Amino acid sequence: MDKIENIKKITATTYAAFLRGINNIGSKTVKMDELKKIFETIGFKNVRSILASGNIIFETTISNTHIIVAKIEKQLAKKLGYEVKAVVRTADELYSLVKSNPFTKIKLTPQTKLLLTFLSEKPTSRLNPPYESPDKDFIILKITGNEIYSVVKLLPNKRPYRIIIFLEKEFGNKITNRSWTTFFKTVNAIR
Numbered sequence: 001m002d003k004i005e006n007i008k009k010i011t012a013t014t015y016a017a018f019l020r021g022i023n024n025i026g027s028k029t030v031k032m033d034e035l036k037k038i039f040e041t042i043g044f045k046n047v048r049s050i051l052a053s054g055n056i057i058f059e060t061t062i063s064n065t066h067i068i069v070a071k072i073e074k075q076l077a078k079k080l081g082y083e084v085k086a087v088v089r090t091a092d093e094l095y096s097l098v099k100s101n102p103f104t105k106i107k108l109t110p111q112t113k114l115l116l117t118f119l120s121e122k123p124t125s126r127l128n129p130p131y132e133s134p135d136k137d138f139i140i141l142k143i144t145g146n147e148i149y150s151v152v153k154l155l156p157n158k159r160p161y162r163i164i165i166f167l168e169k170e171f172g173n174k175i176t177n178r179s180w181t182t183f184f185k186t187v188n189a190i191r
Helices: 032-042 065-080 091-099 162-171 180-190
Strands: 013-019 045-050 055-060 086-090 112-119 138-144 147-153 175-179
Touching: 013 065, 013 091, 013 175, 013 180, 032 045, 032 055, 032 065, 045 180, 055 180, 065 086, 086 091, 086 112, 091 180, 112 162, 112 180, 138 162, 147 162, 162 175, 175 180
Parallel strands: none
Antiparallel strands: 013 055, 013 086, 045 055, 112 147, 112 175, 138 147
């Protein structure tokens, strides 16, 4: 009998995909069961959708996130008929984001929204947080790696999402945003 040594067992890693523009106001509606099936056709395992805003948890043995994103975006375009951008993070990366939470000192009111922005690539912006908008309707608290933590103040007679226009102008359109509440529900679903 030959000895087989140093065989590495290939294990799957848990990832979360955050899809841009899924079921937002003004975007096309996609049922979560349909998204789940699309991810399964790629070959991902234990696929689950969280809420209806394009948050998908899955497992795969593929370790290159660029390959994972390319597969997701290609399959979504094929099945839905239009382009959908995806940002992917490992479960460990998401746990690190929870630990680096800069929102702990923010006083929450009904007019406060905590926002986490996922960038698909390293930021090239020279923005130096904390940054408060001239109209004082949002503050970018922190940029950590490929994520931005912001606080949006829902001011009377002001459109609450001017920050998204600012973020796209500053960091490009390969980003997607989640409220801290939605992000936290996604992380809790992994555990």
